[in-house]
Amino acid sequence: MELIINGDKVEVPNKITTVSSLLQHFGINQKVVIVELNQSILEKGSHQETTISDRDKIEIVNFVGGG
Amino acid sequence: MSERYSRQELFSPIGKDGQSKISRKHVLVIGAGALGTGSAEALVRAGVGKLTIVDRDYVEWSNLQRQQLYVEEDAKQRMPKTVAAEKRLRMINSEVDIQASVLDVSVEEIEQLIDEVDLIMDATDNFDIRMIINDISQKYQIPWIYGACVGSYGISHTILPGETPCLHCLLETVPMGGVTCDTAGIISPAVQMVVAYQTTEAMKLLVEDYHALRKKLVSFDLWKNHHTAIGVDKLKKEDCSSCGQSPTYPFLSFENRTKTAVLCGRDTVQIRPPERMNRDLEKLATILSEQGGRVSLNPYLLSFQIEKHRLVLFKDGRVLIHGTKDIAKAKTLYHRYLG
Numbered sequence A: 001m002e003l004i005i006n007g008d009k010v011e012v013p014n015k016i017t018t019v020s021s022l023l024q025h026f027g028i029n030q031k032v033v034i035v036e037l038n039q040s041i042l043e044k045g046s047h048q049e050t051t052i053s054d055r056d057k058i059e060i061v062n063f064v065g066g067g
Numbered sequence B: 001m002s003e004r005y006s007r008q009e010l011f012s013p014i015g016k017d018g019q020s021k022i023s024r025k026h027v028l029v030i031g032a033g034a035l036g037t038g039s040a041e042a043l044v045r046a047g048v049g050k051l052t053i054v055d056r057d058y059v060e061w062s063n064l065q066r067q068q069l070y071v072e073e074d075a076k077q078r079m080p081k082t083v084a085a086e087k088r089l090r091m092i093n094s095e096v097d098i099q100a101s102v103l104d105v106s107v108e109e110i111e112q113l114i115d116e117v118d119l120i121m122d123a124t125d126n127f128d129i130r131m132i133i134n135d136i137s138q139k140y141q142i143p144w145i146y147g148a149c150v151g152s153y154g155i156s157h158t159i160l161p162g163e164t165p166c167l168h169c170l171l172e173t174v175p176m177g178g179v180t181c182d183t184a185g186i187i188s189p190a191v192q193m194v195v196a197y198q199t200t201e202a203m204k205l206l207v208e209d210y211h212a213l214r215k216k217l218v219s220f221d222l223w224k225n226h227h228t229a230i231g232v233d234k235l236k237k238e239d240c241s242s243c244g245q246s247p248t249y250p251f252l253s254f255e256n257r258t259k260t261a262v263l264c265g266r267d268t269v270q271i272r273p274p275e276r277m278n279r280d281l282e283k284l285a286t287i288l289s290e291q292g293g294r295v296s297l298n299p300y301l302l303s304f305q306i307e308k309h310r311l312v313l314f315k316d317g318r319v320l321i322h323g324t325k326d327i328a329k330a331k332t333l334y335h336r337y338l339g
Ligand SMILES: [Zn+2]
Pocket: B165, B166, B167, B168, B169, B170, B236, B237, B240, B241, B242, B243, B244
């Protein structure tokens, strides 16, 4: 399946079906992130049940602390 | 000195009116590292009326690559950051009222600094302090601008009490460990980009051009050529304990505060005594030199090298323990040498 993540085309395995599993796939499920799916922002609690499909546009913002 | 701001006044969203507003505003910059030196320099050049800057640390060689107010001499002398910053800022613009202090800020300190402040600039390096700033901002209705960076990545969000979601709404919980304290390094353009986002939003606020505010959470990765701006208004929570209907400001209460902290990417632990002290550094220098380590002293701090650890003691009681990330080990060394 092909997704557009932060503007880049990215191939991910088809077994990835939810936002949570996508974050897990990238190893960022432990980090604090905000996810936007097809221009609509997701509540944190909904990552588990929100499904993703081919050609979805996803923006992931990662909160960092350095300064 | 009307020439000084002429180019900024020619920029029509600011103009002479805007410049006059900027000159009456007071900005508090918390932190004088990479982001803090960048923001402070931009705001002082822009002619802000008063700028207060606070930081707990001193200048080291590894800072010079990106912390734009410092020079080699500051690192050689281990000058407290705000002492060095103040000196440089005064040289840049003597018209600005600059207040700098060597201070590890927590709730009481910020509450003492907050009087008549129009805007708080975040230039800190951890989320403990950011959550405190966030609660203070809500309690006293003062806007603040979050900014952070690591590697080639950066992020910023402007928090307007009563308007935007606060940091607590966005984070829900305080990020721990790796997110706060990254060892991925940092390149200065990432700092500059965050500073550019933060100080532009600051200028909009200072000239009261609220319509021009970005209204989006912005993030970028300069190396990977990414840029993202997303609207987060939907994440504002009515029941948020910091900005909601009946706020309790949880991060201002004593239980949520840290007294020890591992400093970002530095193999250093800070220990902060519960009460502010006025350490007699000269007397301590004498005592510690009898312990067999190497002691050096300047008017602001005392450095004590013993085996592979270095203890740096500040007048206000704080101690930085270099050479360990282990809080327990740091406490052992603290108590061994300082009782
Ligand atoms: Zn909130």
